[in-house]
Amino acid sequence: MPILAAGNKAGLTARRAAAMRRSVERGFTLIELMVVVTIIALASAAVVLVIPDPRGRLLDDAERFAARAHAAHDSAIVEGRSVSVWVSREGYGFDRRANGAWQPISEKPLRVARWADDVRPVIASSEGRDRVIFDSTGLANAPFDVQLRRGGDASVTVRFGADGTVTIGG
Template sequence: MVVIVIVGLLSGAVVLTMADPRGRIADDIDRFAGRTRAARDSAIVSGKPVALWVSPTAYGFERRENGAWQAVTDGPLATRDWAEETRARLGSATQVRAVFDSIGRADQTLRFTLERGGSAVTLRMDLDGKVTSGG
């Protein structure tokens, strides 16, 4: 009987420490922040504007080429879906967008909330492309 109790307690401990297969919401924030920095740096290095867009289910980047915006389809700036069951709450907008110029400055700040389950984290991107988050 004691063995069964011990096995039950150990099984419970394992279940409680198992990682969420979707990853942590902080992982989404870290990936988004890193890709945003890469977009800003790309605008500086190339001397061409790079746009960032965020929708409720995904985010991505576009480059200005030959007078038109072209979606980035490969590499770290390709469109990415938020993790499973994660949504960006954008207020009344269906998409928000900011453009980095050739000196790395964004044309506007962005602010939105990432939600998953009972968790919600507000993200802010400053004019310099720095992404910060808080409850």
């Protein structure tokens, strides 16, 4: 029967083997942790992309409306005559002042447009149509807000400043 003593090769090997077993059993390697973190990140990204934004389509409609209103502002300056933006419950459109009366604009991008089925503007006028007018210098006749709503909670406001700026707010 061999005797294990300090300095004995068999004893050193046994201690090394025990130490190796302890170090192997201590935890996870860096690569294993990085793989787990990557899997969690990919799963989180997939969940975020699947969850619909309650303001998504509403914000798209507001941006489209604001861009077209800004085009009407530019058109008033370039043509040197007043252009109006009107908003109703069904949609919005643009008119040009000609021969003392408002004439609908039929050219793109200022054609009449309808709101998406689930988008509803808040109309202040009793006539069912609100209007802001850009004069030939691009100034609006008055500050004007168009609040768009979808469902119960989601809403976006398109603001027309007296200086003719068109911005989108929450």
